[in-house]
Amino acid sequence: MRDGLEVLEERGFVKQCTDLEALRNRLHTEEVTFYCGFDPTHSSLHAGHLIPLFAMAHLARAGHRAIALVGGGTARIGDPSGKTEMRQMLSVEEIKSNAQSIREQISRFIDFKKGKAILEDNAKWLANLNYIDFLRDIGRHFSVNRMLSYETYKARLETGLTFIEFNYQLLQAYDFLVLFKKYGCRLQIGGDDQWGNIVAGMDLIRRVEGEEAYGLTFPLVTRADGKKMGKTEEGALFLNSNFTTAYEFYQYWRNVPDQDVERFLLLYTFLPVEEIGKLGKLKDKEINFAKEKLAFEITKIVHGEEKANNAREAAKAAFDRSQAEGNRSAIPYVTVSGTALSEGISAIELFTKTPLCSSNSEARRLINQGGAYINEKKITDINERIDSSWLEDDELLLRAGKKRYFRVIVEV
RNA sequence: GGGGAGAUUCCCGAGUGGCCAAAGGGGGCAGACUGUAAAUCUGUUGGCGUUCGCCUUCGUAGGUUCGAAUCCUACUCUCCCCA
Known part of the structure; x- marks a missing residue:
């Protein structure tokens, strides 16, 4: 035994x-x-x-x-x-x-x-x-x-x-x-x-x-890149979804450094050691598969299978080009009134409504540096105004940089 | 209780009357490169409008001055040495 x-x-x-x-x-x-x-x-x-x-x-x-x-x-x-x-x-x-x-x-x-x-x-x-x-x-x-x-x-x-x-x-x-x-x-x-x-x-x-x-x-767990384990830009990575959504939680593990994947699979999942050994041998692009596994497994334990599935789907929808139509529902969102949108809202304001940007200056900077996207369309004009015609399925997908996504949903 | 040192923007740390929104480093963010890695390079990093500007910030509260993070006074807190 x-x-x-x-x-x-x-x-x-x-x-x-x-x-x-x-x-x-x-x-x-x-x-x-x-x-x-x-x-x-x-x-x-x-x-x-x-x-x-x-x-x-x-x-x-x-x-x-x-x-x-x-x-x-x-x-x-x-x-x-x-x-x-x-x-x-x-x-x-x-x-x-x-x-x-x-x-x-x-x-x-x-x-x-x-x-x-x-x-x-x-x-x-x-x-x-x-x-x-x-x-x-x-x-x-x-x-x-x-x-x-x-x-x-x-x-x-x-x-x-x-x-x-x-x-x-x-x-x-x-x-x-x-x-x-x-x-x-x-x-x-x-x-x-x-x-x-x-x-x-x-x-x-x-x-x-x-x-x-x-x-x-x-042992004190550290990350290969020297970042503090379990620390995000916002602070600690919490297990309660009121503080860290299942999607954010999933994304944290999905973005762990390559060298840490095998060790983390052993520490943070219940997967059999033999299986982890195989996952850990994956190289280059293939290692992403192991990262997805890690992220999914731990999200499942902490947030339940349904939320873990949603988080995975949302990540695929946002990042996987070959799967343009995925389920984005797990990506966090804010709402905006339909009337306000039909009148048009500046792109800057839209970004500051989300946690993506904390001030107008930051939003302006983001646009100027070419990191602002709405529905995957790059925003280049500081004064760009967004109205109802931009909507896709009654929502807008905002993106800051390469991997920070947030949705804006129209409230009727 | 006595003596000494100090408190600067997210962090560390320069700055000792105007050229200071404040050097430098770290961190963050963005761009290039990629695999939603790492490393590297570049840009950026108080807020509001954006040529020029305005406002808030250098422990707290007052004061001196045309003008203060920088000088003075009081207060709060921290550290060090002695008892």
Whole structure:
């Protein structure tokens, strides 16, 4: 039987482990309860959370019990690990509502309904902690000298670290301990920036309970072109379509650098390793097929099959010349009134109505530089006016540059 | 608590009375080349109208001056050293 760890190893999920062989042995012989934390600092998870989500799913598929821990308590503090500045404080209400929407997103990867996987919120035990008790029971096990030596705090030591943030590690370690006591949770997984926090929890369990626990971290995923993983011009690549539409999401993965395709297929899809191996061997133009596969698969998992199909269709309609008539319905749009259009609207105004251009100057610049198209007709005149005669199927397809599309639909 | 340094346009970072919408780099956007890659080269990069222009911006609030990012005063914040 595959123990889950093998799957993670062959797909490139493993960066560091506290005791690889001991963990392997345990995963092989028994059902292990493991956890991964998610801080509700935004109402949607983003691309960076995909690695932990997939890792949890792989382990759960191998028969282990997953706990997704929403950090409703720790989010009130903010983890300083790897951050250069203190995180903005969120209100308790915000955190609660964020936690709610994040739960739904996690359940796309882990099925909580069957009663096996568990969803927890550390606000339950952190919110009403007694400070004195906490210091006596937990605080005594932590050495400040040792904490200061951690790499994660180094950067912050340069610029300033507040006491509240310095406590984050204790709380996360305490989470691990609580989950161990409550569920027998023996493994914590997380990004490599969590290493210090994870090890701290493992140590705490050993000191307090005299039991073995393990930690496993994932590599920090980077892109071959040096761009930040999961970052778009607008910001983070969110999993919620209110922030990043399925089409935009699809396009992000469709445009990943060549060198990253195989690695990303392993990390961000459930496709069999053998199949990915074949896809990864494709060269030149052929690699585009693998990119489409990657984009489709991950969009399907995050947004569902229907939206993934629409996104793919829309992309084909926009980019594939041989398929002039595709289904563009997934391309984001804005509406404009029919009367306004019959009177004529300047091309500049049309572009600024969409996120394609944020100001008239920008639209003007776009036209001047020859990057503005409406229904694939290049706009060369700054003063070009668009009226109803331009309509095709009651809509206009605006394009900025080579690959940014947006639709304008007439409202009757 | 005492002493010192600093806050510049998306980021880093020049600029110390007019020639500053503000050098340079990064990033972004666009063009060429392509495969909706990468690399490279070119252009562009506060807003509004567009020859000329006008408005907003150099931590915040006042002041000096014909004129300030640049000088003065107060305030806020950050960093460093000492206690």
